[in-house]
Amino acid sequence: MDFSFTKKEEKFRTELRTWLEANLPEGWLEGKRDLPEDLDEYSRVLRAWQHTLYEGGWAAIAWPKEYGGRGASLMEEIIYHQEMVRVKAPPLINYIGIHMVGPTLIDIGTDEQKERYLKKILTGEEIWCQGYSEPGAGSDLTGLKTRAVKDGDHWLINGQKVWTSFGHVADKCFLLTRTSTHPEKKHRGITVFMMDMHQPGVETLPIVQMDGHSEFNEVYMTDAVATDADIVGQVDSGWHVLIALMLHERTGIGAELFTLEKQFNDTVELAQQYKVNGKPLIENPAIRQKLASFYARVRGSLLNYYKNLTTTIKNGQPGAETSIDKLVVTELNQALSAFAVEIQGHQGVLVDKDAVADPKWQHLFLASFGQTIGGGTSEVQRNTIGERVLGLPKDMGR
Amino acid sequence: MDFSLTEEQEMFRGHIRKMLDKFGGTQIAREMIDDNPQSLKKVYTTLAELGCSGINIPEEYGGMDLEALDLVPTFEEMGRSLVPGLFMETSALAVPTLKKYATEEQKQHNLPAIASGEKWISFAALEPFNDFSPAGIHCTLVQQDGQYVLNGTKTLVPEAELADAFLVLVRTNEEDQEDGLSLVLIDQTEDMKIEKQSSFDESKHVSKVEFQNFIIEENQIIGELDKGWTQLQEGLLYFNAALSSYIVGAMEQVVQMANEYAKIREQFGQAIGRFQAIKHSIVNMKVNLEIARSLSHYANWVVDTDESDREATVYSARTYATEKFIEVSAHNIQIHGGIGFTEEIDCHLYVKRARYYDQYVGSTPFYQEKVVASLGW
DSSP states (O other), X not given: OBXXXXXXXXXXXXXXXXHHHHHSOTTTTTTOOOOOSSHHHHHHHHHHHHHHHHHHTXXXXXXXXXXXXXXXXXXXXXXXXXXXXXXXXXXXXXXXXXXXXXXXXXXXXXXXXXXXXXXXXXXXXXXXXXXXXBTTBSSOGGGOOOEEEEETTEEXXXXXXXXXXXXXXXXXXXXXXXXXXXXXXXXXXEEEEEEETTSTTEEEEEEOOTTSXXXXXXXXXXXXXXXXXXXXXXXXXXXXXXXXXXXTOOSHHHHHHHHHHHHHHHHHHHHHHOEETTEEGGGSHHHHHHXXXXXXXXXXXXXXXXXXXXXXXXXXXXOTTHHHHHHHHHHHHHHHHHHHHHTTGGGGGOOGGGOSSOXXXXXXXXXXXXXXXXXXOHHHHHHHIIIIISOXXXXXXX | OBOSOOHHHHHHHHHHHHHHXXXXXXXXXXXXXXXXXXXXXXXXXXXXXXXXXXXXXXGGGTSOOOOHHHHHHHHHHHHHTTOOSSHHIIIIIIHHHHHHHOOHHHHHHHHHHHHTTXXXXXXXXXXXXXXXXXXXXXXXXXXXXXXXXXXXXXXXXETGGGOSEEEEEEEOOSSOSGGGEEEEEEEOOTTOEEEEEOOSOTTSOEEEEEEEEEEEOGGGEESSTTBHHHHHHHHHHHHHHHHHHHHHHHHHHHHHHHHHHXXXXXXXXXXXXXXXXXXXXXXXXXXXXXXXXXXXXXHHHHTTSOOTTHHHHHHHHHHHHHHHHHHHHHHHHHHHGGGGGSSSSTHHHHHHHHHHHHSTTSOHHHHHHHHHHHTTO
C-alpha cells in the first residue's frame, strides 16, 4: 500500500502547475471563467486554448513522443487530470480527437492517415466528433442503419446519427456505417469512416437538451462522400476498430471523479454559506449527516478507482471492474447535484442570473440526467458488471 | 501509488480461509446459537497458532510488530464466516489502547498473554437505557482508602462468559461530562455478576454485567484518570477500521451467495440471474461491496499514519460498511426467495449480524457527526 507519488511524478506535477498558471486564458485563475454564449466565439476560444496546450506540449500527454505526446504513464495522466480540475481548466473541445481518434490512428491507422490527421488533432485545427448512435441504435449499436455504398472510386453515405457530441463545431466525424449485411452476425459488416463534416450532404441540427444547452446534435447524411483512404482499419471490420478505440479511454473516469470531489467540496461550502432561519445550513444535524454520507461515497468511489487503477497498472490493461467506476461516478453526480439544489429550498428552482447561489448547481442537476445515459446507460453498465464481473448469464435476447 | 494488499497478505488470507472452511464456515456461529462454544475456542487457539493474535503486538511482548493493515485478511475472513468471539475487541480495541496508554507493568501483564491467545478481552461500555456517549456512562469508580470501588451495570457486553478480561468505561468525575471518564481493565473473577441477555443475533452472545462495590487496584486504570473518553477515541479508530474489514468479509460472502444462487436457480426456464431485476440487484450489492472494501482497506492503512483524513475516512468506512451490510444482507434474502427466509440457509445469520454491528459501539449518526467534525465543518 503506497499512496505517495514518486519524485518524477511530483516533478511532472510542478512543471504542469507552473505552466498552467502562466498559460491559462487571461483572468481564468482569478475566477473569470465565463465561456462565450455565441457558438462561433465559443468554438474560437476553445480552439485557441487547445492550441495553447499544443504549444506547451500538454495537448495529448499520453500519446507517444514521436507523435507529439509525452508518452505519459497512467499516474502522470492522473496527475494531469487532478491539476486540470484544480484550476478548473476550460473544457477540451477536441476531447474525442485527443482521447479516442488520435490513439486509435496511432494504433491501427496507415502512415498516410497519421501524417494527415494527428498534428491537426493536437493543434485543434480539426475538431472531431463521433458518429455512433442512431434513432434505432443506442446501447445496441448492431442496430445501426447508416449505409455506405461503394460507387466507383468513392463511397456514398446515407443515414442519420443522433446524440453526436461536438457535432456542431466538428470538422471531422469518426463515423460508423453499415457496409454489408451479415444477417447471422450483426456486428460484422460495420466500417469506420473519417468523414468530412463540411461537405454538401452533411447537415447538423443541434438538439436542445433539458438544461437549455445544445451539446448534442442530429447529423443527416444524404449522399455524403468518402474515399477508401478515409477508412479506419479494414472494410467490414469496424467492430474491431471500436474495441481498439475503447481501450484507449484509460483515465477519463478519473477526471470525472476528481471533478465530483471538487463539486462535493463546493457543496460543503454552499451549506456553510446558505442560511435557513438565520443559521448556516451546515449546523443542521440532518444536513451534516447527509454530507457525511456523501463524503463516504465520494471518498469510496475515488479509492475504488485507485484500486482498479492499481490492477490496471499491474495487468497492463483495464479489467471489467472499471465499469463500476463509470456507474458510480454518474449516479453519485446525479445524487449530489440534486442534493445541492434541494438544500436551497424553493429558491433552488431559480436559474442563471436569478439563482440564489452559484447557478452551476441547477445546471449540473439538469445535466446529470444525461450522464447516466451517455457512454452506455446505467442499465447497460449493470449488465456489463453482472455478466463480466459476476459471471451471470447474458441478458435476454443476446 | 499501489492500492492493493501485498502477496504475503493475500497468501495469509488463504491460510485463514482454509482453516475456517475446515471448521465449516458459519458452523462456528451456528454452534454458538446452541450455546456450544467448543468450535469457537478451537478457532481461537488455531488463530493464535497462526500468529493472528500477535500481529499488531510489538516483538518485545511476543508479537509480530506489524500494522493494522496486516490484520485485514484475518478480519475479512472471520467476517465471511461470521466468526463470533472477542478477536476484534481484543486485537483492534484493547491492543491499540494498551500500546498507546498502558504502563509497562500493564503491558507485561496483558500483551504477551494476548499474543499467545491466552487472553481475550471484552468491552463493557453501554449501560441500560443509555446510549454510547459520555452522558450515557454512570457506572462510578470512586477512590476509597487507596483503592477504587466500582458500582453500576453494563449491558450488551459481548461474549462475557468467554472473556478473560473486560475493558470497562467508567465515570470517575461527576463534574465534567466528557473529561470525567476512565478506562479500567478487569480480569474476569468469580464475584462478577454476569447475566446472559436474549438478542435476535443468537450467534453473538451478549450479557449484563453488574458491579456491586467491586474493588479495583489503581494499576488497573489504563492511561490517565478522567481522560478515558479521549483515549478511547484512539482505540475506536482502530476498532472501526477493523469492524469495516470484518463487515466487508461478511458482505463478500453475501454477494457470493446471491450470485451463486442466481446462477443455479431457474424460473420460467431460465437462471434467475438472467433477469435484469435480479442481475441489477446483485450488481448493486457488488458495487456497495467494492466501495466498502476500498474504504476499509484505506482506513486500515491510514490509522497507522498521521494523514489529515485519518478520522474522516475511518468513520466513513465504518458508517458506509454498516449501512450497506444491512442493505445487501436484506437483498440476499429477497434473491433467495422463500428458502432465504428459512433457518436452514445462512441468509438470516447475516441480516442479524448486520443489525448487531449497525449500532455497536456508536451509531451511524454518531460516527457521521465525527466525520463532519473532524473535517472542521
